[in-house]
Amino acid sequence: MVDIATRVWNHKWKIDPIVRSLIDTDFYKLLMCQTVFRRHPDTRVTFSLINRTTSVPLARLVDEGELREQLDHIRGLSLSRGESTWMHGNTFYGKRQMFTPAFMDWFEDLRLPPYHLERVGDQYELTFEGAWPEVMLWEIPALAVLMELRGRAVLRDLGRFELQVLYARAMTKLWEKVARLKALDDLRIADFGTRRRHSFLWQDWCVQAMQEGLGASFTGTSNCLIAKNRDLEAIGTNAHELPMVYAALADTEDALRQAPYDVLADWHEEHEGNLRVILPDTYGTRGFLDHAPDWLAGWTGMRIDSGDPAEGAETAIAWWKSRGEDPAEKLIIFSDGLDVGKIEELYARFSGRVRVSFGWGTLLTNDFRGLTQGDALAPFSLVCKARYANGRPTVKLSDNPEKATGPGEEVARYRRVFDVGHQKRREVVV
Incomplete structure (x- = not known):
């Protein structure tokens, strides 16, 4: 079993990159990506990062150069032979060949598209634009990178034994x-x-x-x-x-x-x-x-x-x-x-x-609540959402208005079209 504390003490990103594979992602992303690849390959989308917990100043905690280095590393990833074999030959939900040959041919040649990163005050604006099947695969690695870099920033000043105890x-x-x-x-x-x-x-x-x-x-x-x-x-x-x-x-x-x-x-x-x-x-x-x-x-x-x-x-x-x-x-x-x-x-x-x-x-x-001074490792609410599709704004309402996203006038229109009545606001923890 890996000695995590020692790895954190010694780590350099080239040894422990935050995202180490294109399949270091959620399974639903790959399932949805195949659907999008089949049905909407030419739809253009924009995804962007949203830090709902504005009290966490990501741009002050995370070095921009280090962030770019990790994002550039992800852009260089491609599917390995072993990963391709796993996707081709494994049984998922009782089904063999879940992923079609056409999708696998495309995925094996994929490199993630460019990103746009800008510091705005104490936060980062991170956006991805392009064809929907490609851009959608940025969501999970982008979130994982920001979450882990924030954690590394907090842990950087801890000693070897402090890390072991933590x-x-x-x-x-x-x-x-x-x-x-x-x-x-x-x-x-x-x-x-x-x-x-x-x-x-x-x-x-x-x-x-x-x-x-x-x-x-x-x-x-x-x-x-x-x-x-x-x-x-x-x-x-x-x-x-x-x-x-x-x-x-x-x-x-x-x-x-x-x-x-x-x-x-x-x-x-x-x-x-x-x-x-x-x-x-x-x-x-x-x-x-x-x-x-x-x-x-x-x-x-x-x-x-x-x-x-x-x-x-x-x-x-x-x-x-x-x-x-x-x-x-x-x-x-x-x-x-x-x-x-x-x-x-x-x-x-x-x-x-x-x-x-x-x-x-x-x-x-990611439950390190109460384990560091000032609760500096407590999880926070960071999302990466589709913001535009073919130039039109997207909207999400959910059953909690605190999770709603989209321009105000569009949110109001969607609430009318979908006949959304009163909704109780609930605190978004993560």
Whole structure:
């Protein structure tokens, strides 16, 4: 097992680059990328970084030269022969050859497109522009780089023994969480922590701890490189990016209203089984479900990713019942801001009523709260979102208005078109 504290003490980025592979990314990104490659290869998009936690002054903490060095390193990455073989030959969600030969030919030749970086006050503006299939693959590595560079900046002044103690305490903290989760019979939980992890080495350690501590209850990881290296299931379906861009491309309000369902119709043609999981909250869950076509009720499950998770699950259960489906046969994946206490609470309330699963993210792979002076390593809310599609602004509403993105007038228009009523504001922790 890697001695993380010693590696941190000794590390130079050429030995430990923050992102070391094009598949050091989330599995859902690759699935979505193939869909986009097939259906919208010429759509032009702009992605940009958004630091929701403005109290974290990234541009003061992270050296611009070091940031550029890491981003340039990512631009030089290409798919290795072993990685290509894994994607070609592995079974994902029970399906062989998940990725088509045409997509693999394109991916094997891919280098990520240029970036634009500018310091504005105490923050960085980091943007990516170009063809959608290429630009979308910047999101996860960009987030991982900023999160880890911020962590390296905090750790730089710690001595060797301070680092040993810090990581020993962090390991103990995680292991105590794992021990609590082990008490939950038939738990199903996966690592969703790539995008805001403390570091690659730490995420890999957390995954190994979950493997050993939880056994079969640990269902896999969203990180493709770790899944490959540790012979684990790669976990993931789709994300808000698809409806955000489809909606931006709509020419009329009727087409806008239909866009989230067009996304899932395309997905329905490509995937089956546990990949048919609805993410309903991009423009408000209640309105989405009220107007959803009947065929969506036959999908395997639903992912709850904003708003009150218990309320979202109750809404899903009521909707399935109203469409003549048995909720006990359906899958609900909780994935928003989870930590062990919330997992225990949701498990107790919904286990047996539905098939419950958890995608544990930032507070699995980046929970150093209370372990440094001034809580300088506490996780913060950093996202990288599609901002424009073919020159039109994108919008995300979610079930929590604190997570809404897009120009104010467009947010208001989307709220009207999708008939979004009152929403309760909830603090965005990560």
